Amino acid sequence: xxxxxxxxxxxxxxxxxxxxxxxxxxxxxxxxxxxxxxxxxxxxxxxxxxxxxxxxxxxxxxxxxxxxxxxxxxxxxxxxxxxxxxxxxxxxxxxxxxxxxxxxxx
Amino acid sequence: xxxxxxxxxxxxxxxxxxxxxxxxxxxxxxxxxxxxxxxxxxxxxxxxxxxxxxxxxxxxxxxxxxxxxxxxxxxxxxxxxxxxxxxxxxxxxxxxxxxxxxxxxxxxxxxxxxxxxxxxxxxxxxxxxxxxxxxxxxxxxxxxxxxxxxxxxxxxxxxxxxxxxxxxxxxxxxxxxxxxxxxxxxxxxxxxxxxxxxxxxxxxxxxxxxxx
Numbered sequence: 001x002x003x004x005x006x007x008x009x010x011x012x013x014x015x016x017x018x019x020x021x022x023x024x025x026x027x028x029x030x031x032x033x034x035x036x037x038x039x040x041x042x043x044x045x046x047x048x049x050x051x052x053x054x055x056x057x058x059x060x061x062x063x064x065x066x067x068x069x070x071x072x073x074x075x076x077x078x079x080x081x082x083x084x085x086x087x088x089x090x091x092x093x094x095x096x097x098x099x100x101x102x103x104x105x106x
Numbered sequence: 107x108x109x110x111x112x113x114x115x116x117x118x119x120x121x122x123x124x125x126x127x128x129x130x131x132x133x134x135x136x137x138x139x140x141x142x143x144x145x146x147x148x149x150x151x152x153x154x155x156x157x158x159x160x161x162x163x164x165x166x167x168x169x170x171x172x173x174x175x176x177x178x179x180x181x182x183x184x185x186x187x188x189x190x191x192x193x194x195x196x197x198x199x200x201x202x203x204x205x206x207x208x209x210x211x212x213x214x215x216x217x218x219x220x221x222x223x224x225x226x227x228x229x230x231x232x233x234x235x236x237x238x239x240x241x242x243x244x245x246x247x248x249x250x251x252x253x254x255x256x257x258x259x260x261x262x263x264x265x266x267x268x269x270x271x272x273x274x275x276x277x278x279x280x281x282x283x284x285x286x287x288x289x290x291x292x293x294x295x296x297x298x299x300x301x302x303x304x305x306x307x308x309x310x311x312x313x314x315x316x317x318x
């Protein structure tokens with residue numbers, strides 16, 4: 001993420017090779033997720049692992065496919081912390097109840 | 107006074123007169139839309155995760171074949187269509203108009219194939235397994251509601267995306283739109299791909315039936 005992209009005009013960033021690599025890694029991570037399904041893990045652990053892997057995948061998509069890595073830092077700082085903040089606000093109300101569920105049936 | 111003006115230009119790009127994001131307004135607008143749209147999906151997925159974990163009787167209807175294989179192929183199709191969209195944006199910025207249009211058409215084909223595979227899955231569940239949003243033969247009735255709700259909202263986004271890309275491809279091919287329009291439509295398409303990266307594991311892989 002360059003803090004000082006000099007021009008206002010849209011710019012060509014990244015190479016075909018880079019995008020193919022990102023695509024390849026996204027497929028690998030998807031493959032790992034499908035393999036996890038065969039292990040029949042306990043749902044909570046499974047959910048945590050799957051969401052973790054999905055977060056990595058979405059970070060790859062946002063950074064490279066959506067060019068966020070080549071945008072100014074300011075755009076990232078405008079979008080992502082706001083999203084994280086809103087999600088935390090939602091989770092504040094869900095977490096206590098979720099913890100109660102965990103105790104209800106272990 | 108002149109000192110203050112000097113400070114203005116040197117101190118911050120937020121003081122006016124320049125473009126602090128160094129991007130066009132369309133792109134910023136699309137990012138803000140995607141921010142709000144991601145909250146819509148987050149809320150829906152969070153609600154699903156909540157009922158999924160709190161239920162002791164959640165159905166696991168997705169057998170490895172055909173359901174999980176089908177969904178994995180759908181993921182592959184959507185990821186590849188994201189790659190063709192990246193190529194379209196790339197070609198657009200290089201001024202290769204014709205090549206960009208063909209890459210966009212390839213992306214649209216991926217979106218349509220995704221819709222086709224997904225709808226065949228839906229029809230199988232609706233007509234063969236008799237799943238409705240409020241009932242199913244296996245267990246917790248909320249399964250149908252969350253499944254059709256989440257995947258339906260996503261399918262709607264894919265379908266709108268295909269139409270959007272069609273308009274962009276037509277306009278860009280005729281010189282009505284510039285490369286920025288292609289890039290902004292690309293942002294939308296990648297977002298649809300991104301959302302599927304959450305729905306696929308959480309809907310399908312969390313409910314795999316290994317006995318089948």
